[in-house]
Amino acid sequence: MNEAFALGVRNGIPDDIAYLRARHPHGGWTTHVNFGQLCDFWLHVHQSLRSEGAAVETIIADFREGRIDARAFPQRFVPALNQFLGHLDGHHQIEDAVYFPKFRALDPRMARGFDLLEADHHAIHAALESTVASARGLLASLADARAADTHAAAAATLTRLLVRHLTDEEDLVIPAMLEHGERRVR
Ligand SMILES: [Fe+2]
Numbered sequence: 001m002n003e004a005f006a007l008g009v010r011n012g013i014p015d016d017i018a019y020l021r022a023r024h025p026h027g028g029w030t031t032h033v034n035f036g037q038l039c040d041f042w043l044h045v046h047q048s049l050r051s052e053g054a055a056v057e058t059i060i061a062d063f064r065e066g067r068i069d070a071r072a073f074p075q076r077f078v079p080a081l082n083q084f085l086g087h088l089d090g091h092h093q094i095e096d097a098v099y100f101p102k103f104r105a106l107d108p109r110m111a112r113g114f115d116l117l118e119a120d121h122h123a124i125h126a127a128l129e130s131t132v133a134s135a136r137g138l139l140a141s142l143a144d145a146r147a148a149d150t151h152a153a154a155a156a157t158l159t160r161l162l163v164r165h166l167t168d169e170e171d172l173v174i175p176a177m178l179e180h181g182e183r184r185v186r
């Protein structure tokens with residue numbers, strides 16, 4: 001894959017990869033005749049991943065800035081992080097195994113976009129593993145400010161990569177479902 005389109009460096013995907021985006025611009029999605037349950041569900045999952053990621057970041061910031069103490073922090077942090085990462089991992093697994101192959105089968109022109117999204121999933125998975133490792137480090141030494149810094153940086157990287165990925169994925173999958181009908185990818 002072209003390094004310029006790597007998840008960590010790109011700022012959106014070009015029109016030749018998101019080749020249906022101009023025909024189905026974001027503002028018209030929900031009113032399109034082919035916008036159905038799967039499109040709606042997809043956008044809702046992405047929205048909940050964004051808010052779960054943001055909730056974890058808020059808990060980390062509250063701890064680092066003294067609004068949550070070391071005793072209360074794990075009870076808030078661990079369930080929120082587990083929920084977010086479990087949801088994220090499960091979503092990517094089903095995309096890789098079930099949905100992405102169906103999008104690829106719609107049209108050979110889909111291949112470049114879905115190669116890119118799959119590469120994103122690998123990059124996000126690596127960031128997820130760094131987040132888990134640094135979370136363990138933090139929980140093992142709550143008094144160590146460096147452990148909190150390390151984890152905050154890892155979580156921020158994961159969130160930044162994920163937010164870019166979700167938007168770009170929506171630019172590929174929603175126009176494809178509007179163009180071809182959701183039945184073809186269900
Ligand atoms: Fe994805």
Ligand SMILES: [Fe+2]
Binds near residue numbers: 095166169
């Ligand atoms: Fe997704």
